[in-house]
Amino acid sequence: xxxxxxxxxxxxxxxxxxxxxxxxxxxxxxxxxxxxxxxxxxxxxxxxxxxxxxxxxxxxxxxxxxxxxxxxxxxxxxxxxxxxxxxxxxxxxxxxxxxxxxxxxxxxxxxxxx
Numbered sequence: 007x008x009x010x011x012x013x014x015x016x017x018x019x020x021x022x023x024x025x026x027x028x029x030x031x032x033x034x035x036x037x038x039x040x041x042x043x044x045x046x047x048x049x050x051x052x053x054x055x056x057x058x059x060x061x062x063x064x065x066x067x068x069x070x071x072x073x074x075x076x077x078x079x080x081x082x083x084x085x086x087x088x089x090x091x092x093x094x095x096x097x098x099x100x101x102x103x104x105x106x107x108x109x110x111x112x113x114x115x116x117x118x119x120x
Contacts, residue, residue: 022056025049 026049033051036043 018056022049022052025052 026047029048029052031048032045033048034043035046035051
């Protein structure tokens with residue numbers, strides 16, 4: 007899986023570099039809060055956009071991982087409680103007299119229904 011991720015990232019970087027080499031024209035950028043414009047090469051705008059995209063994607067992924075870890079922690083806690091309950095139930099002695107009485111009662115109700 008890491009090999010596939012590395013290959014994809016390498017391809018994206020190579021495409022970005024090729025794009026930068028082919029498009030080195032200056033572009034005028036206007037910001038609202040400064041009121042003035044300045045010229046930046048087109049490839050620099052692309053690189054900045056890619057970096058911001060990678061950072062936002064990484065943060066989004068990090069939030070998802072943290073949410074999954076929280077859910078896993080909750081389920082592991084519940085699993086531990088259920089395992090303790092199961093272990094305590096397994097250690098209880100079995101009273102055969104109660105089992106026979108319950109079987110006789112269920113057989114009696116079954117006979118009444120028929």
